[in-house]
Amino acid sequence: MAAMRLKARFAGPLQGTARPPGDKSISHRALIMGALAEGRTRIESLLEGDDVHHTAKAVRLLGAKVERMDDGIWVVDGAGGFSQPTETIDCGNSGTGARLLIGAAASYKLSARFDGDQSLRKRPMNRVIAPLSQMGARFDSPQNKLPLIVHGGALKGITYRSPVSSAQVKSAVLLAGLHAEGETVLVEPERSRDHTERMLKVFGANIDQVEVDGSLHPRVRPGALKGVDIYVPGDPSSAAFPVAAALIVGKSEVRVEDMLVNPLRLGFFETLLEMGANIVYEETRDPIGEPIANLVVKASKLRGASPPAKRAPAMIDEFPILAAVAAFADGETRITGAAELRVKESDRITLMVEGLRACGVEAEELPDGLVVNGRGPKSVRGGAEIRTHGDHRIAMSFLILGLASKEPVTVDDADMIATSFPGFEPFMQNLGADIVAL
Ligand code: S3P
Numbered sequence: 001m002a003a004m005r006l007k008a009r010f011a012g013p014l015q016g017t018a019r020p021p022g023d024k025s026i027s028h029r030a031l032i033m034g035a036l037a038e039g040r041t042r043i044e045s046l047l048e049g050d051d052v053h054h055t056a057k058a059v060r061l062l063g064a065k066v067e068r069m070d071d072g073i074w075v076v077d078g079a080g081g082f083s084q085p086t087e088t089i090d091c092g093n094s095g096t097g098a099r100l101l102i103g104a105a106a107s108y109k110l111s112a113r114f115d116g117d118q119s120l121r122k123r124p125m126n127r128v129i130a131p132l133s134q135m136g137a138r139f140d141s142p143q144n145k146l147p148l149i150v151h152g153g154a155l156k157g158i159t160y161r162s163p164v165s166s167a168q169v170k171s172a173v174l175l176a177g178l179h180a181e182g183e184t185v186l187v188e189p190e191r192s193r194d195h196t197e198r199m200l201k202v203f204g205a206n207i208d209q210v211e212v213d214g215s216l217h218p219r220v221r222p223g224a225l226k227g228v229d230i231y232v233p234g235d236p237s238s239a240a241f242p243v244a245a246a247l248i249v250g251k252s253e254v255r256v257e258d259m260l261v262n263p264l265r266l267g268f269f270e271t272l273l274e275m276g277a278n279i280v281y282e283e284t285r286d287p288i289g290e291p292i293a294n295l296v297v298k299a300s301k302l303r304g305a306s307p308p309a310k311r312a313p314a315m316i317d318e319f320p321i322l323a324a325v326a327a328f329a330d331g332e333t334r335i336t337g338a339a340e341l342r343v344k345e346s347d348r349i350t351l352m353v354e355g356l357r358a359c360g361v362e363a364e365e366l367p368d369g370l371v372v373n374g375r376g377p378k379s380v381r382g383g384a385e386i387r388t389h390g391d392h393r394i395a396m397s398f399l400i401l402g403l404a405s406k407e408p409v410t411v412d413d414a415d416m417i418a419t420s421f422p423g424f425e426p427f428m429q430n431l432g433a434d435i436v437a438l
Pocket of ligand 1 (some may be wrong): 024025026096165166167168169171192193309315317340
């Protein structure tokens with residue numbers, strides 16, 4: 001079937017209130033921990049995107065009962081651990097699903113085959129194979145990529161110094177550590193998102209922090225998880241798109257409700273404030289060990305910014321949309337410390353630079369980032385068809401750019417948007433955006 005193409009064009013200011021879909025990171029974790037727990041976990045506002053659906057199917061194959069109720073609540077009856085699956089576990093497009101599930105599965109006596117789509121098959125898995133092998137798991141993985149088979153069981157805890165700041169690596173190791181002998185500690189260069197640590201606490205795991213090399217790092221010791229009720233806040237990585245649109249489309253004012261405001265996810269919003277964005281946070285609350293707030297965003301005159309490289313993990317998924325916003329700012333935006341972008345769903349550095357240039361924006365690749373030379377509001381020509389390589393965030397970023405460009409922007413494949421932001425098109429249309437299928 002041919003991919004769906006979407007076209008975005010300027011149609012006046014964006015206005016209104018919207019609640020972004022549930023956070024993807026928290027949704028995967030709720031399903032996985034619910035499946036590892038004893039008893040019932042009820043999940044409200046789970047992200048019903050393709051990536052998370054793959055994880056729901058995966059944990060069913062690994063022994064849990066998972067059901068979506070008529071009121072939209074997802075109920076997981078955990079078996080207190082994983083058991084031998086009867087077929088290959090297909091993680092679809094999701095690196096998070098794959099790496100977290102491989103980590104959790106590695107600590108049980110089973111052999112499980114994991115696979116994914118064309119994009120996921122290209123992504124590095126050695127980053128989880130290496131620590132899990134040190135803990136005692138065995139892998140059949142000729143290329144250190146998917147498809148692979150993990151032979152799990154009888155793991156020993158380790159202190160792992162991860163070469164990358166990756167919450168997926170951290171989570172794989174910590175989840176494996178839940179069912180390993182002794183303690184497992186994960187040390188990373190810069191702190192990555194900490195949803196696994198926060199949620200493990202809620203599930204009653206034996207988790208705390210220890211000092212290693214002068215800073216605190218998470219440590220787990222074996223112990224059972226108990227089913228709980230989880231509320232999934234709106235995803236800041238999805239909210240980033242309407243927020244960006246409101247900033248760059250003149251006279252817009254958008255209210256985003258119920259967004260996760262975990263500080264380790266706010267690098268993009270922090271950078272926008274440095275660029276001069278008019279964003280006000282309202283009513284912070286914390287019902288589930290994760291802070292949540294409403295945001296009011298108004299169209300703003302922006303200037304270029306160079307976020308510090310150490311901020312990269314806190315905004316890793318938002319660099320494509322930041323690069324799009326930077327085209328409408330005055331002056332240079334320099335993104336560094338983001339080499340990880342090259343091993344996401346696509347090489348996001350190459351695709352962003354290529355797409356920006358096609359839209360008449362001056363941009364240049366760096367080995368670990370990119371430079372965008374913004375020329376202010378109304379400066380972007382647009383008028384291009386963008387190659388997305390099936391990457392959801394590249395597609396959404398260029399559609400947002402199209403809303404403020406002189407000529408419409410088309411993306412060649414919008415199907416993958418459903419992996420993280422199902423309903424993106426009607427969501428943006430409700431705010432007044434002109435985005436149509438071709
Ligand atoms: C995620 C971690 C990040 C992020 C991804 C979700 C997670 O990946 O890009 O979208 O939920 O743990 P890395 O761990 O590879 O940085």
